[in-house]
Amino acid sequence: MMRIRSFIAVTALLLFIQCKNENKIQVALAKPSPKQIEFADWEVGAFIHFGLNVFTGQEHGDGKEPPSKFNPTHLDAEQWVKTAKALGAKYACLTVRHEGGFCLWPSKSTDYTIANSPYKEGKGDITREFVNACRKYDMKVGLYHTSSHDTNAALSWYDGPIGWGKDRDSLVNIAFQDKERFERYKKIQVQQFTELLTNYGPVDYMWSDHWGCKGGEEMWQIITDLAAELQPNMVFMGPETWVPGNESGLVVYPMWNAVNTVDGTKYTRPSANEDDVTVENDYGLLEKEVRKGHPRGKFWRVRECTTHLAFHKGGWFWHPDVTIPRTLSEHIDLYYRTVGLGANTIINLPPDNRGLIPDDIVAAATAFGAAIKARFAKPVAELLEVQTGNEVEISWQEPKEINTVMLMENIANGQKVAKYTLEAFIDGKWQTLKAANHFPIAKPPYNPNPGYETIGHKKIDRVEPVVTNKIRFKCLESVAEPVELRQFKVFNCEPY
Incomplete structure (x- = not known):
C-alpha cells in the first residue's frame, strides 16, 4: 500500500510539474508584426525639425506667424539625408506639419502652407524633396504630423496671443x-x-x-484607421511604437515591449502598472508617463526614444547661438542607454534658416556614426543563428580580453527573458561577469546601473574586463519557454 501511495504521489508531482511547464510554454505572449521587427532593426533614426519656427524663434508655433517669413535660400534635402546616413540612421523623419499648422507641402486643406511663402516663389514642395532624397540614398521615409495639435486650424478665430501649454489647451477646449x-x-x-x-x-x-492625447480620442481613432487603410505597411507611432516618457534619451529598465492599454483596445495609450510613474515635465513633452510595459501585455509597441537634449543643446528647432552639439562621449552614452537597452533612438538634426544642417551638427553626427560602427565592427566571437534554451555558450580559440556582450532575443516569438546572468570560463571554472553598465544622467525611475534583466530586441552589456575564450548566457527567469536568442556577440570595445 505504501508503495502504491508513493507511486501515486510521485506521479501526481510529475504531472503537476509537467502541467506547470506546459502552462509556461503555452502562455500567449504579444508578438511584434513583421514591420515592427523591421522597425526595431533600424535602431537609429534622424529627426529633421524644420519649418516656419526656424524663422520666428518659436518652438511649438502659435499658428499666427505669416508664411511670408518662411524663406530658406539654400535648402538641400539631400544634405539632410546624407547627414542622417553619416549618423548611422536607417530612417529619417521630417516635420512636414508641426504643431503650429504650417505645411511643408502645398496642401489643399489650408492657405497656411509654403505655397504662400517666398520659397521657390510659392511653387515648392519640401515634403517631395525630402521623400525623393530619402529614396535616392536608401533611407526609410518618415513623416511627422500631429492631428491633435494644429494651432492655426483650431484657433484662427482667436486674435490674442497664444502660449504653449495650459493657455493653448484652454483656448482649444473653448x-x-x-x-x-x-x-x-x-x-x-x-x-x-x-x-x-x-x-x-x-x-x-x-x-x-501626441497620439491618443486626452480630448482627441474620436479624431485619433479615425486617423489610426486611415493610416492602416492608406499605408498598411507603414509603422504608425502610437498603436505600433511608443515613447519612453522623456526627451533626454533615457529608457526605463527593465523594459517590456508588450503593454496593456487604457481601454483594452489598440486606440489608447499604455496603461500603468502599480509602480509606474509620471515624471516631471521634460522640456514640453506631453507624453510624460514612464511605462515599463507588462510581460503578458496584449499589444506590442516598440519603444522609441526621441531626443534633442541628449545630442545638442537648445530646442527641437534650430536657434542661432543655442543649437550646439554635445560631446562624442555623451553621444556614445546615449546609444548604450537606448539601443543598448532594447529601444530605438531617433536623434534630432535641425536645419538652420538657410535650410542646411549646421556644420558642427554634421560633424557631430558623422563622428557618432563612425564611432558606433567602429565599436561593433569586429566581434571577438558571434552566434548569428537562433539559439534555443536556457543556456547558450559561445567560444573562440585563443583567450582574449573582453568587456562587452550583445544579446538579441528572437522577438518574433515574443519577449521572454526576465532575468539572466553572464559567465566566463576562467582558470578552469565558470565565473560571473560583473555588469559595468552606468549612465550618470539617469535618475529614478530610470535605472543608472542596469543589470541582467530584460533583453527584448537588444541588450548591450558592458562588463568588467576579463581574459577568456568562452562565456555563457544563462536564463534565470522567463515568462515563457523556450527562450530564444537571435544573436549573441562578444566584443572588446574601446573606452569612451
Missing part, C-alpha cells in the same frame, strides 16, 4: 465646444493626412505626435 468648428478641424486633419499618405508613394514611418 474652440471645440463649437461642434461645427470641431468638424471643420477634423476635416482638415483627415485631408492633410490623406494627402501625405497618397501623394508621395510608400511611407515607411509616421510620427503622430
